Amino acid sequence: MQLKKPIGGSLAAATCGLLGALPAAPVVAQEAPRWEIDSSLLYYGEDGERVTDVSLMVSARRAFDEDRALDLTLTVDSLTGATPSGAVPASTVQTFTTPSGKDSYTVAAGDAPLDDSFLDTRVALSAHWRAPLGESMRWSAGFSASSEYDYLHLGVDGRLERDFNLKNTTAYVGVAYSQDDMDPVGGAPIPLAPMREVGNLSSKAGNDSKDLTDVLVGVTQVLSRRSLLEVSYSYGSSDGYLNDPYKFLSVVDPVSGAPVPGPAGSGLDLYVYESRPDSRTKQSLFAEWRHAFDRDSMAVNFRYMTDDWGIESATVEARYRWNISDRSWLEPQLRWYTQDAADFYRTVLFEGEALPRHASADYRLADLDAWTVGAKYGHRTDHGEFSVRLGYYRQEADATAGVAVGDLAGFDLVPPLTAVIVQFGYKFQL
Numbered sequence: 001m002q003l004k005k006p007i008g009g010s011l012a013a014a015t016c017g018l019l020g021a022l023p024a025a026p027v028v029a030q031e032a033p034r035w036e037i038d039s040s041l042l043y044y045g046e047d048g049e050r051v052t053d054v055s056l057m058v059s060a061r062r063a064f065d066e067d068r069a070l071d072l073t074l075t076v077d078s079l080t081g082a083t084p085s086g087a088v089p090a091s092t093v094q095t096f097t098t099p100s101g102k103d104s105y106t107v108a109a110g111d112a113p114l115d116d117s118f119l120d121t122r123v124a125l126s127a128h129w130r131a132p133l134g135e136s137m138r139w140s141a142g143f144s145a146s147s148e149y150d151y152l153h154l155g156v157d158g159r160l161e162r163d164f165n166l167k168n169t170t171a172y173v174g175v176a177y178s179q180d181d182m183d184p185v186g187g188a189p190i191p192l193a194p195m196r197e198v199g200n201l202s203s204k205a206g207n208d209s210k211d212l213t214d215v216l217v218g219v220t221q222v223l224s225r226r227s228l229l230e231v232s233y234s235y236g237s238s239d240g241y242l243n244d245p246y247k248f249l250s251v252v253d254p255v256s257g258a259p260v261p262g263p264a265g266s267g268l269d270l271y272v273y274e275s276r277p278d279s280r281t282k283q284s285l286f287a288e289w290r291h292a293f294d295r296d297s298m299a300v301n302f303r304y305m306t307d308d309w310g311i312e313s314a315t316v317e318a319r320y321r322w323n324i325s326d327r328s329w330l331e332p333q334l335r336w337y338t339q340d341a342a343d344f345y346r347t348v349l350f351e352g353e354a355l356p357r358h359a360s361a362d363y364r365l366a367d368l369d370a371w372t373v374g375a376k377y378g379h380r381t382d383h384g385e386f387s388v389r390l391g392y393y394r395q396e397a398d399a400t401a402g403v404a405v406g407d408l409a410g411f412d413l414v415p416p417l418t419a420v421i422v423q424f425g426y427k428f429q430l
Contacts, residue, residue, distance in 0.1 A: 009014040024354045036061045040425040047418045051081040051118065053215040067132040071142075077122040082114035085270055086361035088248040088348055089113065089411040090259050095268055099185045099246055101201045112415060115246070122148045128157075136163040141400030144178070152181045155212075168222040176214040182252070184245035191275030192355055195248060197266040203273065210240030218286075236282040247274045250359040254350040257406030274348065284306040297321045310343030312353070329381045333370040341365060347413055348397045363414045368397040374421065391421035 019087050059073040085096065087107075094107045098117060101276035128142030138161045146153040155178030164171050184189065185229045187204030196203050218232025251260055251270040259269035285295040303315040317335040324330055342365040343357035343380040374391030 011310055014159075025082065034062070035430040036063070036427070037430060038425070038427045042424055043422045045420050046081065047414075048083055049116075050114065050417070051079060051083055054078045067138055069130045071126075073126045073131070074123075075122070075124040075146075077120075077124075079118065079120045079122070081118055082116035083118045083246075084363060085113045085115050086274065087113040087250045088252070088361075088408065088413050090250075090269075091407045092258070094259065096271070097195055097198055097268065101186045101196070101204065102200060104198050106273070110411065112412075117320075120148050120150075122146055122151075124153075133160075136167075150183050151187055154179055158302070165346045170217055170220045172216075172220075174214075174216040176212075176216075178212045179209060180212070181207065181209045182241060182245065188241060188245050189248075189273035191243060192272045192359070194263050195266075195268055195271040195273070196263060197268060200266070204213075208241035210238055210242060213237045226292045230286075230288045230290075232286045234282075234284050234286070236284075237279075238280045240278060242276045242278060242280060243274055244276075244360075244362055246275075246362060247362050248272060249274060249346060249349050249359060251349045251351055252408065253406065254352060255406055257403075257408035260351045270351075272359075274362065275356075275358045276344065276360055277309065280307055280309055295323050309365075311339055311341070312338065313339035329377075329378050331376045333374045333376070335373065337370040337372075339368055341367040345399075347403045348408070363397050363399065366397040366399045366414060370395040370396055372421075376423075378425075384426060386427075387425040388422075389421070389423040389425070391423075393397065393417075393419040393421060 017311070037058065037152055038055075039058045042053070042055040042057070044051075044055075046052070055075060055077045057073065057075045059071065061069055061071050063069045087094065087096070089107075089110055089112055092109050094113060095104055096107070097104050097111065098115070105115065105117070108304060113315045124146035125143065126144040127144060128140055130138060130140040133139050139159065141158045142156070144153070144155040144157070155176060157174065157176035159172060159174035161170055161172040166226075175240070184207070187201060187206055188208045190205055193203035214234060214236040216232060216234040220228060220229060220230040223229055248271045251272060252258060262268040262270040282305060284303055284305040286301065286303045288299060290298065290299045298318070300318045302318075303313075305311070305315075306320055315335065315337045316334045319331055319332070319333045321329055321331045342360070344356065344360060345362075345365045345367075346356070347360045347361055347366075370393065372391055372393050374389060376387055376389040378385055378387035395417040397414040403413070
């Protein structure tokens with residue numbers, strides 16, 4: 001198991017996403033409360049035999065009255081495939097030590113260095129309780145937990161809502177806190193330490209952890225009988241071990257672009273493990289407008305994010321729900337994302353230059369653009385509602401500025417990434 005998507009960070013983001021969602025539509029309790037089950041099976045597959053994710057999610061809601069409800073969610077992810085290590089291609093065969101330090105693998109000349117031993121299974125649970133607090137206020141609280149081979153996440157969150165203006169305006173505030181413990185395979189690498197030969201773990205340390213805190217405030221406003229606007233602001237803080245333990249950088253000759261020799265006797269070229277700051281603060285603004293037509297509806301949202309790592313990003317998304325009939329609907333989706341690179345992003349390091357304090361070749365921190373195009377189809381039956389979603393994702397990064405020297409000029413240092421998304425869903429009541 002090697003580099004994986006940041007599960008703990010994803011869970012913290014998901015918690016904040018829950019806090020930032022529009023107030024749930026009131027669910028009128030039946031004479032006998034019933035469980036509403038929402039299930040989905042997701043397939044995400046990257047091109048070039050890279051990461052594949054198969055995810056099963058089952059959520060259950062039991063509404064006891066208009067404002068009291070219990071939500072439970074179980075998610076199981078299975079991830080396999082090859083993932084970029086951060087090293088760049090070379091005109092010669094490259095050899096790398098696996099994160100465990102017990103084996104090695106080679107990459108052919110000219111090929112992008114990928115570690116194909118990526119394998120993991122994640123199990124995540126969350127529970128939230130929602131209840132009224134007087135006639136115009138509501139509160140909710142919950143917890144989340146997830147476990148992987150080398151990662152444990154535990155989190156709590158809470159939210160308070162209040163209605164104003166005859167319930168046409170709702171203000172809310174939410175907080176979330178989590179602690180993530182990491183026990184990387186082979187140990188957490190020492191920042192900027194060189195990769196060692198098989199059996200030598202002197203560049204590795206023990207396990208580590210990080211703390212994440214998120215605060216969110218926002219308001220939803222009914223603009224008319226057909227339109228609704230939500231605006232929110234979020235602040236997030238992370239402290240602790242923020243490196244990706246499975247990422248490293250190539251050190252190359254500043255003229256030829258070729259790899260330089262590594263530690264004496266290792267038989268390896270020189271690769272150093274990444275180093276990120278041990279703290280990060282993020283701020284974001286979000287706005288979404290929803291409008292209902294006579295038969296159809298649409299939603300458009302925008303998010304701007306900035307952090308103290310130097311990253312600025314913007315996301316624009318539009319969805320249109322076309323009600324084909326009383327039972328069937330189709331919802332096309334278009335999403336565009338762009339970001340500037342982190343201040344410490346480096347595609348490579350050059351021999352002879354002083355090591356920077358922080359450096360990472362993780363393409364997710366590079367200057368990049370991404371597009372998602374898709375559509376979701378749903379159909380209601382007498383027993384429930386099923387849906388299928390198809391999506392196409394493409395990401396392009398600009399990581400060649402100042403590093404296209406010698407051999408490197410002939411390689412695509414960060415190739416475009418494309419992925420296919422297929423999701424099946426089914427909702428029903430028990």
